[in-house]
Every structure is written in structure tokens, then in C-alpha cells.
Amino acid sequence: MPRSVVISGGGTGIGRAVAAWFAxxxxxxxxxxxxxxxxxxxxxxxxxxxxxxxxxxxLADPVALERAVNRLPQQVDVLVNNAGSRGTRTRNSGLSAVAERWRRDFDNNVLPVVLLTEAVLPRLTRPGGRVVTISSIAALRGNGAYGAVKAALLSWNHTLAQELGPGGITANVVVPGYVAGTEFFGTSPNEADLVRRRAQTLVGRVGEPDDIAAAVAFLASPEAxxxxxxxxxxxxxxxLGR
Structure with missing residues (x-):
């Protein structure tokens, strides 16, 4: 029987690969x-x-999302929170610039996840629903404001899992490293950059969107x-895991 799957950030990169897998x-x-x-x-x-x-x-605008909720499925078996982006550093200095950068990264990476999840909570299948959120390797090894807000998703997911567990719903996070073929890193990396990134892995290659889609699919499966x-x-x- 087909499941109803909602994927944020599903137009490009990882989100698009996830959407294609489920389709x-x-x-x-x-x-x-x-x-x-x-x-x-x-x-x-x-x-x-x-x-x-x-x-x-x-998804960072609660009023706009409330208006759009009626366009989402009435029942959601799988929610994949993938929307997010990394703000570019500016040459502006001072506390105002720091505050702007942190707010932007929070608005782009935490609010879309939390607000969409809250919006569909009543529609998640009980039991058997799945919530899978995409974070980043930056959450575990640090990368300024971006790493901090991605780490916030790990803590938030603990609370979500505790809330949803009694209803038979799971909540987990996929933490990708470098993934080629996405908009996240802007222009295509040059060969020297790819060589460097391959060398950072133990398997001798960089990640692809389909690699992350496979991890999402596993956590969304009945077997998980x-x-x-x-x-x-x-x-x-x-x-390495810790």
C-alpha cells in the first residue's frame, strides 16, 4: 500500500533524490x-x-505555513525535513553583523524543520509514522553558526522522539558529510577540492544525493x-561515529 510522504526542500539535491526514491x-x-x-x-x-x-x-514563516497546511496531505506516513541552507559570510564586522548571521542560520535551518513538523504532527500515522531530519557533519565537528544550528536539530530530535514514541512514531536524524551535486556548496568544486574531500573519507569517494536518500529510506522503513x-x-x- 502506498505511503504518503512529505519532503521539504524537495526540489533540488538531497531532497529531490529522496523524493525520487519514494516515488x-x-x-x-x-x-x-x-x-x-x-x-x-x-x-x-x-x-x-x-x-x-x-x-x-x-517554511520559516509561520503565517504562510498555516495558510498552506490545507494543501498538505491529511495523513502523513513519512515526513522528511530536508530544507535548509548555509548563510554566506560577509565582511561586515561588529555585533550587529554577528547577530544577523546567527539569526539567518537559525531561521534557515531550525525554524523550517520545527514549524513543518509541528504543522503535520496531528496528521502523522499512529502507529508507524516516521520523521527523518537531515542535519550536517558540521553539527558534530563544528562550523560556526551553521554547525551550531545543525547541532540544535540533534537535541530537538531527542525531545521529538520522546513525544512521539508512545504513539508508535519514530524520529531520527541523518547526518551527511560532503555531498556532490547539490546547491549547498555553490559552484561545482574543482578537481583539487574533490581530491581533498575524497581523501577525507575512508571509502575513497565523495557522497552523492542517492547515498543520503538510501539512509533516509532505511530510517523510514517498517524494519527501522x-x-x-x-x-x-x-x-x-x-x-567516525561517537
Missing amino acids: RHGDQVTIVGRRAEVLRSAAEDIEGKYPVVTVAVD GYITGEFLNSNGGAL
Whole structure:
């Protein structure tokens, strides 16, 4: 029986790969994000048994999200929180610039996850629902404001797992390392950068969006029903588990 899957940031990169995985396996997929045209393009390209539904909304805006909730599925079997971005450093100095950078990273990476999850909580399948959130290797090894806000997702997920566990819903986090083929790192890396990043792994290659999609698919599977409140590293050994 097809599951209803909602994926934020589903128009590009990891989110798009996750959407394609579930669509290929016969699930009903809804992708959510800020850019309507990007979502439409992804939906047209993803092949599956059912058409991919798109919902364009700024997930950091609670008012906009409340208005968009009625466009989301009435029942959600799997929620994948993938939306997020890393702010660019500016040359501006002073406390105002520091505050702006931290607020921007929080707004871009924590609020979209928390607000979307809260919005669909009443619709999560009980028992058997799955919440899978994408964090970053920066959460474990540090990277300024971005690493700190991604680490916040790990702590928040512990609380979420405790809240949802009695209803038979699991909540887990995938922690990717470097992933090629995404918008996250801007322009395509040069060969020297790729050589450096490959050398940081134990498997001799950089990650691909499909690698992260596979980790998400496992945590969303019925077989992972006894795993909750955890984070799963997917970085080729660039940072070992702890």
C-alpha cells in the first residue's frame, strides 16, 4: 500500500533524490519548498506511479505555513525535513553583523524543520509514522553558526522522539558529510577540492544525493521501527561515529 510522504526542500539535491526514491517505490510524494518553479521542474522529472504534488511556501514563516497546511496531505506516513541552507559570510564586522548571521542560520535551518513538523504532527500515522531530519557533519565537528544550528536539530530530535514514541512514531536524524551535486556548496568544486574531500573519507569517494536518500529510506522503513532518537552518520568515514 502506498505511503504518503512529505519532503521539504524537495526540489533540488538531497531532497529531490529522496523524493525520487519514494516515488520509484510507489509512494505518494509531496515536495515542499520556497521556489515554485524549482518544485514544478522536479515534480515533472520524477517518475513514479503517482504524480508528485508540490507546495510552495516559506517554511520559516509561520503565517504562510498555516495558510498552506490545507494543501498538505491529511495523513502523513513519512515526513522528511530536508530544507535548509548555509548563510554566506560577509565582511561586515561588529555585533550587529554577528547577530544577523546567527539569526539567518537559525531561521534557515531550525525554524523550517520545527514549524513543518509541528504543522503535520496531528496528521502523522499512529502507529508507524516516521520523521527523518537531515542535519550536517558540521553539527558534530563544528562550523560556526551553521554547525551550531545543525547541532540544535540533534537535541530537538531527542525531545521529538520522546513525544512521539508512545504513539508508535519514530524520529531520527541523518547526518551527511560532503555531498556532490547539490546547491549547498555553490559552484561545482574543482578537481583539487574533490581530491581533498575524497581523501577525507575512508571509502575513497565523495557522497552523492542517492547515498543520503538510501539512509533516509532505511530510517523510514517498517524494519527501522525500533530505532528512534538516533542520528545516522552518512559521510564515508570522514567523521567516525561517537
